[in-house]
Amino acid sequence: MAEEMRVLLPQENENLTDLQSYINAGGYKALEKARSTDRLSLIEEVKKSGLRGRGGAGFNAGMKWQFSYSVETEPKYVVCNADEGEPGTYKDRVLMQTVPHRILEGMAICGYAIGARQGYIYCRGEYPFVVETLNQAIKEAKDSGVLGDFDIEVRMGAGAYVCGEESALIESIEGHRGEPRFKPPFPPVKGLWGQPTIVNNVETLAYIPLIVEKGADWFKSIGAPSYPGTKLLTLTGDVVERKIIEVPTNVTIRQVIYDYGKGIRDGKKFKAVQIGGTSGGFIPEELLDTAIDFDSMSAIGATLGSGAVFVMDETRDIVDVVERITKFFEHESCGKCIPCREGTKRMHEMMERINHGKGSGDDLGKLERLGTVMSRACLCGLGQAAPAPVLTTLGHFREEYQAKLN
């Protein structure tokens, strides 16, 4: 059986949930070490590690921090993006439930590096039990003094997928509708209440204490050179083992499905896998030997995204699944920009028509044209990525569409 590489997640039978267990396992030593390091050297170390955002955008974390560090104003903020809404993804939930202190420690290190004393965790509304765990962990950490003068408050999202986008998330913390902002300025320069704000994903922040403790070189030596480290993946759909795994970023999709996931359920054959969540591209059999790292996935027109791995067997109706996905985007579009508000609606309309045997050959071309426009013209990542499932299935599984045309 393929071995996982557990760096972020606790080992089997290891409990790191409470403060004492975490400290016994060496927790909060990295924060101490960070605070005795010069801020710029600390940021350099994170930069050098090559850690890239685990929420989906893949931006160099240290570089992002440097933008905020360079702005001389107060206050500054650290925001942990725990608005995990990408369908098929639950890695951040597991991290928050099993290693909450690693996330708090990562936030405090970031706070020290950029010069922020206030942190927020924006946790999705669907996880009220996680909010309790986080509040308990924050209380323990504050009471014991390990966080020093760094404060953390948990804010709850309320069921808006778009709030995973960092500027929409900031709007939501400010008590507004979660609509993305026009950029620039970007949040590291002008974010929460107009102040420099680092928004990092849960998984990204959880990595920080480990990088500070073990060094950039250690981190760089794991996985793919351009996107080093391990990655949490959640296996869903028609895979034998539906579970969360942590693997180095140079494993291939085939290994993920067949070695870690033990293949397809009920002895059926593989048809497609969608990686990175519901906004990810669909991948056919012939591309399964691609490594999962960010750049290898981009090269085949797919994404690593949030690390969701949604497997579909030979009996699945691709057009039906994609119709469902387009309904999702119509529902989740915030309505601020026209290409997304109107585009997601029309895209769903056409998909519904095709799926119910009422589409014409014309519709396929229209879908492609609309998808291209949306990916270029939408204001934020939601609208830009929304057409990917449609476009990639039109590319790899076009015959399934054609079979349903009127």
Place this chain on the structure above:
Amino acid sequence: MKPDFTEIIAGYKDKPGGIIEAYHAVQRAYNYIPEEAVAEAAKVFGMSKAEAWGVATFYSYFKVGERGRYIIRVCESAPCHIAGAEEVIAALEKQLGIKMGETTADGKFTLEFTECVGQCQATPVITINSKPYFDVTPDGVAEILAQCN
């Protein structure tokens, strides 16, 4: 006896951007947000009623206006969709005698759609008052409903 929403909202007055937290607190007490609570929140947080209404209705987790004591939400995201969410919906609608989006006449149950609730290790998933139920089958629906007392 439900607590007074005026008091609940007042508790968040000094929290910057606290209107969403206040709505959560009201909804925890009422299971929904009374329309008058939106007007109250507007006053407390210094925004227009339209703005406060805009916030309350933007987020799908909030519901302005009465609904049942047990809010059943069925995930219809892709992993739950292919795992048979539609059959679960049919079973729920049949057992409760209502359609998705409706509340039973006795005010006990409300059926709603939701997108992914982040429990995709055990699809299809439903939640009842935010508590997830795993690997739900049409046959298992009756037993789950019986637990709601």
